[in-house]
């Protein structure tokens with residue numbers, strides 16, 4: 100049996116709505132994502148286990164990972180032998196951490212390996228984006244590609260191979276806090292303005308391109324100073340209880356930036372020291388998350404989706 104792990108990710112990354120995404124790795128070494136195991140079997144089967152399995156339908160056909168298996172057998176590798184697939188659901192649904200992307204990416208990575216189909220990066224990303232789009236209300240790559248490739252990715256349909264890795268400051272800490280309630284991505288997208296002025300559109304492009312060039316040239320503090328969300332935050336903050344209070348309070352504890360992770364409700368804060376990250380996390384644990392929520396101090400996960408070794 101082989102097990103593939105797909106890390107959590109933060110779509111948008113504040114300054115790049117639908118265009119930037121970053122994969123996360125808790126600094127305590129714990130896994131924050133989904134896992135898909137596959138092994139040869141007499142007949143196809145699917146099971147979903149893990150801490151968030153009960154948040155999903157118990158009907159296999161309703162699960163994205165199983166839908167990936169059915170699609171793969173029908174359209175990619177019809178001669179593939181029967182397989183027993185197990186999804187370990189390690190991320191809450193509607194979290195803002197790329198939960199559905201994790202299931203899809205881990206499933207296709209595991210199936211591509213099991214069937215020996217050796218799909219290209221672009222072919223795999225297109226497959227993954229097709230399935231992510233089924234549930235998120237739109238086709239966006241900013242969870243799929245950082246989850247699959249790792250790191251910070253500039254990502255879009257129009258980009259060669261769908262993603263370009265962007266340099267990042269390895270000393271930054273990302274404090275993430277999932278409050279414990281869900282926010283459906285499709286609903287969070289419906290809350291967005293349907294039109295932006297020419298001025299706002301041009302400014303978004305100027306800010307995103309400036310950010311990427313500054314990051315790529317190692318001018319990380321200048322890049323950090325450019326980080327503003329002019330597309331989604333104003334419309335989505337009212338949907339996320341406590342976000343506005345956190346945005347006001349956390350800079351006093353050392354947060355350089357506070358922004359929404361993906362479509363929310365998870366938020367993230369960028370800190371330059373672990374001491375500041377601990378202070379920010381403590382505030383979030385006391386004021387932002389309920390008993391079903393969690394917080395992690397993270398770095399960027401630079402490995403992306405990978406096989407977990409010594410799985411029995």
Ligand SMILES: Nc1ncnc2c1ncn2[C@@H]1O[C@H](COP(=O)(O)OP(=O)(O)OP(=O)(O)O)[C@@H](O)[C@H]1O
Pocket residue numbers: 154155156161162163164186191192193194195196197198199200202234235242282283284285361362363
């Ligand atoms: N394996 C799966 N993982 C996550 N969602 C799934 C899965 N299978 C089916 N779904 C359904 O897909 C929908 C995912 O919606 P949504 O995109 O809001 O969640 P998400 O991907 O978990 O959110 P986010 O990307 O913000 O973490 C939910 O309605 C969920 O029930």
Ligand SMILES: N[C@@H](CCO)C(=O)O
Pocket residue numbers: 109110111116117118195197239241242284287288331360361362
């Ligand atoms: N970029 C998408 C999803 C991110 O997880 C959005 O903000 O709706």
